[in-house]
Amino acid sequence: MDKTESILPVALRLGINSRHEPLIFLRSDSPVARSEGFESMSRVKVEVNNKTIIATLLIVYSDLIKPGFAGLSETAWKRLNITEGQRIKLSHAPQVDSLAYIRAKAFGHELNKHQLQEIMRDIVEGHYMDVHLAAFITACANNNMSHEEILYLTEAMVDAGETLTWPGDKIVDKHCVGGLPGNRTSPIVVSILAAKGLTIPKTSSRAITSPAGTADVMETMTKVDLTFEQLKQVVEQHNGCLAWGGSVSLSPADDILISVEKALDIDFEGQLIASILSKKIAAGSKYVLIDIPVGPTAKLRSKESAQALAKQLKATGDEMGLKVKVVLTDGSQPVGYGIGPALEAWDVIGVLKNLNSAPQDLKERSVLLAGELLEHAEVVKPGEGLKEAQRVIESGEAWDKFTQICEAQGGFTEPPVGCCKMNVNAYKTGYIRRINNRLLGRLAKLAGAPADHASGVYMEAKVGDFITEGSTLLAIHSEAPGELEYALEFYNTHKEMIIIEEEL
């Protein structure tokens, strides 16, 4: 029942960022809205160039959209691969059959492999609205997923995206179960492992709720949005890469689920496990080291919960042919001095270049993880990893490898330095007793991180340090004076982010 070409609306690029959910804007008096009986928030099938997407409709009662046109958000525009002036065909979106499985899960049923595969495929193909994703996440949070379900979910996430394969067996990766500002070990660990000849195709996320992700940090020094082909080429030439995962389609269902999880602030362990492992399996890794910082304001708050998670990660990895090793680390305070993309990049450079000013805690943690990974992949004997990792840094091999990778990704540039800086002084004399990672993270974000690369917080003191009233506790860096003010006001009303006590 094709309509005559002339009544199909012409696509208009609105330049609206609606993240992963495509939007279409249609006049209330347009023939297609009337004949199809579309309502606002209807799901609409949009067809052009043999491509089809499902978009959420917003009905427009003004001249924002001119008669004969239909506006598309950026996600819709890009997925349709359309050019200005093309006509699009609109109809009611078909029913999404896999929603029945989400309902089944909501009512307590266990899902099988086929059902989870269908759900992940529909997520990636954009067949769900965010409310459906929220229902899936909540349903899974509620009744803990069985071991089989977690396994199937992991497989389904891998299958719903692209996968990479590499020659040889020594394909390694590392992952940190976030929550610790400044814990930027990845660029250093990748440089050490790649320098040692292991293949380490590292993809990282941008910050979602934190002041910086590894992709944001790397972006202050090189290009991180590589194509699939570019990423392969960099790794083939230099054994490793430090790319943004968002531009290569490894476990894309995971990225979409995470964005809704953040809005809900609901995490469920099953998805966390599937999220971590599916990315690594899709990237072609065989040996993975997972860093779980434990501390009162880290993601994992107790050793027991971290150990339970570690057990599940290992068991699920085993069944998928991925050798998982877990290291529990100190999550009681930020790592390094910098919090924010460029400030963390300067810390990384300092460690790799063996500068005296480099943060020793970041170096120690990086060589610990790199050493563990060398041992885990059986390229050094047990007990020799740490020393070897240290040697690779101190010899300059890691720095050479890091700059090679940056050059291959598009050229190395020094991280930017912000225009504005303000020191925050200690409010009393004493020992630094406790640091709240979450509040410090918010402080860095209020200063402008991660969007403003040079913004953030520079720590001048660590837990256990003795500090005298009036001396510098931390510095706020920003790219605009207004943001300094915002951040300072937040610090002044949240001084408990750094507790100073007279006795340690």
Next chain:
Amino acid sequence: MDKTESILPVALRLGINSRHEPLIFLRSDSPVARSEGFESMSRVKVEVNNKTIIATLLIVYSDLIKPGFAGLSETAWKRLNITEGQRIKLSHAPQVDSLAYIRAKAFGHELNKHQLQEIMRDIVEGHYMDVHLAAFITACANNNMSHEEILYLTEAMVDAGETLTWPGDKIVDKHCVGGLPGNRTSPIVVSILAAKGLTIPKTSSRAITSPAGTADVMETMTKVDLTFEQLKQVVEQHNGCLAWGGSVSLSPADDILISVEKALDIDFEGQLIASILSKKIAAGSKYVLIDIPVGPTAKLRSKESAQALAKQLKATGDEMGLKVKVVLTDGSQPVGYGIGPALEAWDVIGVLKNLNSAPQDLKERSVLLAGELLEHAEVVKPGEGLKEAQRVIESGEAWDKFTQICEAQGGFTEPPVGCCKMNVNAYKTGYIRRINNRLLGRLAKLAGAPADHASGVYMEAKVGDFITEGSTLLAIHSEAPGELEYALEFYNTHKEMIIIEEEL
């Protein structure tokens, strides 16, 4: 930390219908987006005229919004009560504390009265995104709510909206647990009860997924979007009204939850109970009759599930001081001939005017319900309700009352008749064996109902009728020829909506 007036963006009315979720459109290069570090889909606090709303942000990278402006959707515009040219203050939305209770429910905890009150208040004040509502609905679906939780939820829904009070004790209402096309007894029952002098402040919904709601049907004959004051006046003058519930704020949290439930297609019994009862309690009713049609394609599919629901409705009503009576009715096929706003209105008029052409099943069901309600409110003796209800119709008193109510609501007009009609003939000779309510409802919607008032389906045969091949089975009515075609194609591919068999 107020910004200077001049950098605040000027509000622009975009005329976009985003239903209950307010949207704000902001240029990526606007000073406030940059200084606040806003991202697409951030929650933003919008302040003007001492009013505050929380809106979802969409970042615009084009000239759709001119520099210095911020676009607002209709919901945002109306809630702020703003005029063109005013400047608005934008900041990050504060954390919504009651989200923690939704998370608690998702992890299986029981909620107390205070927590449910907070959640309902935040829903009504627009503090949640749809994903949060989806999480609440899913969390409640999963672990059946306790009797206390349902009670607290009902109370919280009432408390989060307006309430009506009426003199006297004989305040009655009726409700039908949907799912049956054409089951338009409300206008008739209200007319009978109001004619008998009982107070019946009936508010109804528009269709959400069905081809017509009572508000849509009444709208073909009179004005239904009354203000709170107008509604009170009509009831004070004529004992009853037939208004749209959406324009008076009785249990508004329920309306918002329902719209997300429909998108999820997840219903949970606790919310259904709270939804029905909260509306009636807020409207000031003391005696309520609830019609539960039971049938394979009705909402309730088995007598057992209907009885269980009836028991819960009565128990919860009791504790809230509302006397609930439940009648289980035949839900195996549509009621009356018409399916669609105007076609159902004609059926209602036929019954009230005692026309020979009136559908007898609609009359019988209406007098049954009216009779039960007369007995339930103790205005007639047990066993005398049905006869009395019949008398009120046949004497013309009900029709008089109906027209009085319509006149008071804004004037009575005859329902419209569509331009186009197409008969669908029986595909074989035999008895009508089964009718699928859901498929018939979709057929009427494809013809244009409920948006096109005159569109829909007119049934020429009922279950049990003998019909010869080629004689008329039903007629499709529409306001445009294109829609007839859509509907016909759907009928031709779904003939199982009416099963004809040679033997009964």
